[in-house]
Amino acid sequence: MISLKGQVMETLLSGDFICKTTDELAFQFLQNSENFAELERQLNMMNRTIANANDGEVLFCAYQVIDEGERKVVGQKFREITASLLPLVEWLVLVQEAKGDNAPLSEGKVVRLNELQSVIEDTPAFSEQLAKIAKYSLFNSTSSTVDAQLKLVFKRLTELGYLLRPNPDNQIFLATGKVDYLFEVIRFIDDSENLNLAKQAEEAIKQGDLL
Amino acid sequence: MSHPLQVAGNKFLKALAKHADVIMKTYLSGRVNELDFDGKVLDKLINLGVLWRPEPGEDLRLRSSIRGLLENNLRDERNRQLDANIGTKLAAIKTVTSHYKEALHHQNYAESEVYMEDLTEQVYGLVDSLKSSVRNLWRRIHNEFGYVASINAKIRENELAQSQLTEMREQLEMFQFDQLAAIAGSSRELRRLLVVHLQRSHSEISQELTMAQSKLIDLLGKFREYLHRSQLLKGFVLHQQQKPDHQIKDYSAAHNVPTLFNIAKAMIKPANIDVNNIEHERLFADIVSHIKQVRHANVGNNEHRKAQGFDVNDIESIDIESNIIKVAVENYFCQIIDSGVQLSALEYHQQQQLDINPEVWVYGVINGFQGLSSEEQDFFEIGTQGHVHPSFSGNFIIEDVALGLR
Numbered sequence: 001m002i003s004l005k006g007q008v009m010e011t012l013l014s015g016d017f018i019c020k021t022t023d024e025l026a027f028q029f030l031q032n033s034e035n036f037a038e039l040e041r042q043l044n045m046m047n048r049t050i051a052n053a054n055d056g057e058v059l060f061c062a063y064q065v066i067d068e069g070e071r072k073v074v075g076q077k078f079r080e081i082t083a084s085l086l087p088l089v090e091w092l093v094l095v096q097e098a099k100g101d102n103a104p105l106s107e108g109k110v111v112r113l114n115e116l117q118s119v120i121e122d123t124p125a126f127s128e129q130l131a132k133i134a135k136y137s138l139f140n141s142t143s144s145t146v147d148a149q150l151k152l153v154f155k156r157l158t159e160l161g162y163l164l165r166p167n168p169d170n171q172i173f174l175a176t177g178k179v180d181y182l183f184e185v186i187r188f189i190d191d192s193e194n195l196n197l198a199k200q201a202e203e204a205i206k207q208g209d210l211l
Numbered sequence: 212m213s214h215p216l217q218v219a220g221n222k223f224l225k226a227l228a229k230h231a232d233v234i235m236k237t238y239l240s241g242r243v244n245e246l247d248f249d250g251k252v253l254d255k256l257i258n259l260g261v262l263w264r265p266e267p268g269e270d271l272r273l274r275s276s277i278r279g280l281l282e283n284n285l286r287d288e289r290n291r292q293l294d295a296n297i298g299t300k301l302a303a304i305k306t307v308t309s310h311y312k313e314a315l316h317h318q319n320y321a322e323s324e325v326y327m328e329d330l331t332e333q334v335y336g337l338v339d340s341l342k343s344s345v346r347n348l349w350r351r352i353h354n355e356f357g358y359v360a361s362i363n364a365k366i367r368e369n370e371l372a373q374s375q376l377t378e379m380r381e382q383l384e385m386f387q388f389d390q391l392a393a394i395a396g397s398s399r400e401l402r403r404l405l406v407v408h409l410q411r412s413h414s415e416i417s418q419e420l421t422m423a424q425s426k427l428i429d430l431l432g433k434f435r436e437y438l439h440r441s442q443l444l445k446g447f448v449l450h451q452q453q454k455p456d457h458q459i460k461d462y463s464a465a466h467n468v469p470t471l472f473n474i475a476k477a478m479i480k481p482a483n484i485d486v487n488n489i490e491h492e493r494l495f496a497d498i499v500s501h502i503k504q505v506r507h508a509n510v511g512n513n514e515h516r517k518a519q520g521f522d523v524n525d526i527e528s529i530d531i532e533s534n535i536i537k538v539a540v541e542n543y544f545c546q547i548i549d550s551g552v553q554l555s556a557l558e559y560h561q562q563q564q565l566d567i568n569p570e571v572w573v574y575g576v577i578n579g580f581q582g583l584s585s586e587e588q589d590f591f592e593i594g595t596q597g598h599v600h601p602s603f604s605g606n607f608i609i610e611d612v613a614l615g616l617r
Contacts, residue, residue, distance in 0.1 A: 010479055046478070071463065104437075198443055
């Protein structure tokens with residue numbers, strides 16, 4: 001049997017994110033400074049280190065030193081992230097609006113696919129938005145029904161690690177820490193490029209023409 | 212309690228019970244629709260002080276004391292008022308205490324007992340109003356101000372709750388226990404009420420308030436975070452709409468890659484199977500037993516077993532190359548018909564100098580005759596010429612056939 005430490009190591013080395021929702025045991029394991037140090041030492045042998053986002057709520061594996069080869073990988077990952085940013089953001093907005101929530105999805109929140117589907121089917125604006133989102137290459141849907149589009153989007157998001165389906169028998173999904181990571185990325189881009197996204201949104205709300 | 216007071220109270224409560232539907236409708240809608248109810252009932256309720264008209268021409272409304280009673284009892288979220296007027300209540304308590312002490316001093320025990328009752332009521336009432344205020348606060352915290360929809364409204368509600376809480380804390384500071392202790396003096400009952408009970412409640416309530424305050428601040432932070440996140444998302448979408456050609460800087464090319472974008476490649480791939488590992492033997496056997504049987508021998512046949520396509524067009528005309536013998540036989544028959552003269556097959560063979568083996572020719576003629584339909588056969592007469600087999604009786608060897616018209 002593989003030990004918990006081995007499991008955590010495997011998760012990290014397979015490029016997955018660890019948060020309380022995806023793997024509580026692994027997350028707690030890494031909260032222990034001794035365990036953390038030991039794992040870190042072993043990862044360092046492979047030029048890896050444990051990185052975190054969202055104030056330590058999400059953990060993932062990063063390079064310790066970035067040289068030519070690593071830079072290529074990091075560059076590719078970066079392009080993947082930025083390319084999927086807009087579809088993901090639009091999806092988050094859609095989910096928030098369809099659910100009528102005050103807050104966007106964040107780690108540990110529940111999304112019930114059936115409820116979401118009925119709201120989207122009843123609201124033409126949402127169905128249109130969904131169709132637009134599903135056509136992005138990230139999801140690449142060719143279907144024209146809400147049902148198929150939504151299922152595909154959720155399937156892809158589960159594959160990408162943004163959602164978790166604790167019970168394969170029902171259509172209830174949990175948002176993982178990777179969603180919070182996404183916010184962190186947007187915030188970072190916002191800060192470093194001085195986009196003032198929040199201000200733009202606020203002004204748009206004032207003008208009443210948002211979305 | 213005096214008798215008339217009890218009667219009046221009973222009457223009032225009965226009136227409330229009797230007109231419960233009017234009162235509840237008013238409570239829920241905020242005002243009375245005067246056309247819906249009997250004018251007499253409304254007048255009665257006005258006289259009892261349940262309903263009132265704030266301004267002439269305005270709708271009737273529920274009196275705040277009734278409203279407060281219902282809100283408290285129904286734990287309604289709309290109740291956001293906190294009764295923080297502790298100062299006056301404390302003053303009342305102090306006054307009644309003085310009355311009580313004076314009565315005791317004059318050895319007027321009956322009167323002192325009434326004052327004691329009054330004092331107990333005042334103290335318990337004060338503690339109860341404080342506790343219900345705290346409960347009220349917690350109720351709002353627990354459902355995260357669910358009674359308002361937008362996040363901005365929640366933030367405002369939170370700020371209101373915080374200001375109420377601060378006010379309550381200020382009021383709580385008005386409890387001066389040294390003063391109360393001095394007033395209570397050496398009287399055991401007064402000390403129990405004014406010092407022990409009040410102090411315990413005071414510390415409980417302060418503790419609750421501290422917790423509520425930290426929770427409120429937490430919530431406010433959370434609301435701001437929600438708001439910020441929502442705005443970030445919407446801002447991002449908006450930004451992309453307005454400047455679709457905006458390229459996000461390539462941070463991975465920067466000298467120091469930000470930690471956020473420093474993601475290592477997934478390096479672990481599934482391991483391979485080690486068939487020599489005895490420990491895994493069972494598992495492998497299990498897997499093998501679950502593999503569906505595949506018959507390789509049949510694989511090649513699959514091509515033939517497939518359904519074949521075929522055309523359903525008209526059949527093309529087929530040219531059958533007529534056999535030489537058949538043509539000759541036909542000609543022979545025709546000649547018999549034309550001439551009407553009997554002619555043996557071998558004679559015709561010689562006549563026409565046919566390049567056919569005579570034996571085959573004779574056989575062909577017999578074959579041709581037998582091949583005709585029975586009606587056609589009736590036109591002809593066929594006679595066989597030959598000899599019986601010398602050694603095997605019953606066998607007749609045909610040497611020639613003669614054909615003629617019947």
